[in-house]
Amino acid sequence: MKLYAKNIPQTLPNWATVVTKSVDLFEIEINDEHPNFQSLLEELATEIEPGTFGVKAEDLCSRLGIEMSNPHLHQLVEQAQTLIAEIATHPNYKQLLKVGYQPDLNIADASTALTYLQWELERNPEPSK
Numbered sequence: 001m002k003l004y005a006k007n008i009p010q011t012l013p014n015w016a017t018v019v020t021k022s023v024d025l026f027e028i029e030i031n032d033e034h035p036n037f038q039s040l041l042e043e044l045a046t047e048i049e050p051g052t053f054g055v056k057a058e059d060l061c062s063r064l065g066i067e068m069s070n071p072h073l074h075q076l077v078e079q080a081q082t083l084i085a086e087i088a089t090h091p092n093y094k095q096l097l098k099v100g101y102q103p104d105l106n107i108a109d110a111s112t113a114l115t116y117l118q119w120e121l122e123r124n125p126e127p128s129k
Helices: 035-044 057-064 073-089 091-098 107-123
Strands: 002-007 016-021 026-030 046-049 052-054
Touching (some): 002 057, 073 107
Antiparallel strands (some): 002 026, 016 026
């Protein structure tokens, strides 16, 4: 699991690792199978709606001393385009195609949808935060 944060504390738990750091964004990888992380989730779990229990990201970040980042939509679209390009060239994906994987929508469709979204964002820029 990954979190994106504006600020992080000096030290993070041993199940959280900073993957990348830029001027205003930290990418944090969480080992969500680590027993200490699972224990924290159990401690923070609340009933979100009747019969559904979960942990709010805000509560988790507050406990860790992390200020969440809310990136602009164009940044998210760029990241998604990068991931889609990686998927399209991944050997396991290529192998699936060779053995007959034929989804109704494919990687090119996803990339095209994101391109259309980028064009729309260029015509209608997001307001400043």
